Amino acid sequence: MNAGVTVSFIVFALFVGVFYYSGARFKQTGKFSARKFEALGKMEEAIGRATEMGKPVHWSYGMGAFDAQYLAAFVLLEYAASLCAKYDTRMIVSIALPEVVPMTEEVIRKAYIEQGKLDTLHTEDVRFWGGSHNPAMIGTISREQVAGNFMIGSLFHESILSIEAAARYNAIQVMGTQNTHQLPFIAAGCDAIFIGAEMFAAAAQLEPTPVRVGSVWAADVLNVVFVGLMIIGALLVTAGNTSLKTLILK
Amino acid sequence: MQFVKSKLPVVVTFGAAFIIVAQYYFNIPAWKTLAAEFLRWNVIIAAFALALGIGGIVKLHWGRISRRQPTAVYSAATLITLAIFLFVGLYETTRGKTYTWLYDFIYNPVAATSYATTFFFITSAAYRAFRIKNSYAAVLMISAILMMLQVGVFSVYLPVAPKIAAWVWNIPTTAGMRAVTIGAALSVVGNAFRVITGLERGHLGGGE
Structure with missing residues (x-):
């Protein structure tokens, strides 16, 4: 025992x-009632700005192993995807783990269906990079010159790479993780962050259901x-x- | 079809998670063996998912080639490399002579070179992170200076520096990290419970 x-x-x-x-x-x-999370507002601001500029936003879960942080990220991804569908803005998703690909596709598809915009969904924007995630992510951010950069999940040093790549294009950046070793860096480099449990609580604020509350x-x-x-x-x-x-x- | 897509994953998740959680609380050898087996199956399931990932890569790059985009040549290189590794790996396994040569003398140097370029990003990002543009960055900068003062010449001329650094590390840093960890751990329990019991099905493309 x-x-x-x-x-x-x-x-x-x-x-x-x-x-x-x-x-x-x-x-x-x-x-x-819960206090308003600044990061949620920043996500909306980033997508709004991307819409005005005609540029896409970028999303990644980082390189960490599949854990509960991914589940929290799915809720926030759905929120971001809904806004992107609503405003007809592309969202490019970089993925390192293969098992996350079908779940991501389902979450995004659901968001687009709910907005009645399934015909505008770019399925090729959900991109599986595997072990090449970091250089591919930097390349994607640079080529597409994204206006918003979101990274929610189990983050490691790739968060700094992402911050740096997106900062060159003045992208609004929102990140969240419960990995304490990365929190100082994303706090210093991003416009807004979700600290640990905030990622999970944000889901309840977005859609307060009995289960989430x-x-x-x-x-x-x-x-x-x-x-x-x-x-x-x-x-x-x-x-x-x-x-x-x-x-x-x- | 709806059962396979939405209900079956919930039933399988609940069954597997129940055994894994229960074997932690109750000392039943059969459950421990079963739990270990489930964790091994995870690798096999991930391998199936890899096929989906590869499908996605092929779709993306084939689309770029067929639309003759400016980056089509890189997409072609990606697909050719994928095909070569797949064919050689299937023909002589990943321990074969050719596969090992390809991996050691093509993939590894390319991966190392690619990884090395991140040095410039890290350096530039560190400068950006330590620039005092907001209160968080100021705290990070001050903490970093305090930590740096404990090593090298500073510790000789400023004997109190290591003590200050140790205090920063042991008291505020540890307290903050533990607060985040405990709070997040409880939220993880809640999230896991919702998923295991099928109350949360967002990742399956459904709501509650």
């Missing part, structure tokens, strides 16, 4: 409980619980009492 499994299970059960309770509560009241609420409640436990734990350990630490590791 792994250390901390019991507490981990309790936390998971608590999460599921709060998730369903908050979702049901939202269904009844319809009340949900429940998820955000559950994460927030547990955040408060964890902060409380950290403060209590720090005080107890300072006083020489390790009982909470022992309990958590059970």
